[in-house]
Amino acid sequence: MQKTSTYIGLGLFLALTAIPLLLGIGYALLFSLGLTGILSEGFTLEHWRAVLRSAAFWESIVFSAYVALVSIGMAVSLALFVVVRRPHTFEKGPLSFFIYLPLALPAIVMAFFIFQMMSKAGFLSRLAFQLGLTRSLGHFPDWVNGQYGIGIITAHFLMALPFFLILYTQMYRHEGMRALMQQAYTLGATRRQAAWRVAAPALFRRSFATVVLYLLFVMGSYEIPLLLGSQSRQMVSVLTIQKLQRFNLDDIPQAYTISVLYSMAVIVLALSSLPAYKWSGRKLFNRSRTVLKE
Template identity: 30%
Template sequence: MTSIKKIKSYLGVLPVMILIIFVLAVGIFGAFLQSLGFFPIAGMNEISLKYYIDIIHNSEFIKSFGFTIYTTLVSSFLSVVLGVIIAKILVESKIKREFIYKLPIIIPHIIVALFAIIFLSDTGFLSRLAYFFGVRDSEKYFAHFLYNKNGMGIIISYIWKETPYVLLSVLSILRNLSGKHEMIAINLGASKLYAFWNITVPMLLPTIISTFTIVFAFSFGSYEIPMLLGSTFPKALSVQAFVEYQNPMFSNRPYAMAINIIIILFCIISVSVLNLIIKRIVLGGVRDE
């Protein structure tokens, strides 16, 4: 009976899944053909790797790629660290007001970017508040947050948006874990920090890596926040792809599609590598037991 119920549940979502997969497959395949220079509407019928070669040798693309990896890695890493720490604090304090940390999840990224402009710009709320409390050059300090090469505004916005997702993922695991292992270590003389780092964190590692993977892949291809808060140069890859796509010359369209395909391939490779790491960790844990 259980297997029949499972089959029925899968059949229930099958039409929607088929539609989603079809739309994604057609869109990605069309973008891939255009990235090879096959764009009949513009009179381009020859398939070539020319556009990929041109992009790879383009210094602007290299800098955009490095900038995207930098903002994505830093924000994803800090989100995971903060999510784990806050989850541990919530479990120990037994706070039940979940709406406080669930709220950022439902807020769209474009609204997060607007919040960042309101609060973090050189004339924003925090800058004015600092000036009110006697910081005379507050606008100079806050000028480094947005539209800057250091990507601080992008990183802060991603952290604010992604930390609650990591928190919820880790929190559900922490609440189901028995704390007896930590208590044994503490009773034997270990500090709380040592017990948490060496006992609980290894058990959380598959969840931590999987949430990092999701957050990293999503941020790497995200558009709204880098577009609204990023610098004019270097741009994030998603923004660079949009700029190329907006070029009035149809002959420039393959460059935009090539960047999009590179983003997709990079995310697929990153997710695959991290999934292999998770499997090795899980299998290693099973063997140790």
């Protein structure tokens, strides 16, 4: 009975998520190979060659990875720091409610907020000018639309931080971290040693697969880099959409090529996080390998 319901669940999951995704990738692959589309003239690898030789494509991949690693790296580090030092901060009281609010904020709203705060005409620029730190608003650094993606990183960091604070707070409570830390104390660890040698690495290990998936999510984000990114250095999703929506119809197959390449990279990374899922101490399948455990 349990087996049957598991197979039904797995079938529904595949039908609703995996199959539409695979169909989309399949269509994009056909388009990228010149096998479909308005201007298709039969099988060609020309679009793949053009993309793989394009500096803009590789730069966008590296830039997307950089933004994801820095923003999520900072969010995970700060969340771990707060939770291992003050594990009960977000368990009770008003903070336990307010911490959920940023999660309900759409990405585009966060992007506008960052734009208003950090752009050359934004709040921080005006404050710096009033304090005499800059000679004019134009002298304020390029935090938004700049080549280092500071605005994009800040927006993603602010969106990811509450998520990881909630995640680690819940994990601290449910994974018996308090008992582990007490065990470490009686073995001779100071509070700091117990926090950094036991709680933080144990929590990070447990969350590793989630961290990888969040990285992938940020790498593929669109609204925030669209509003806060620069013209010269684009994240991969912005580059893809621009090629797809240009007037030059010859660019469309390249957009599909980029989307296929990016999808393949994401699938490889996601699959490579399966060992990490196991490494984090979780099980995908129980011993009989039939029932999804978590």
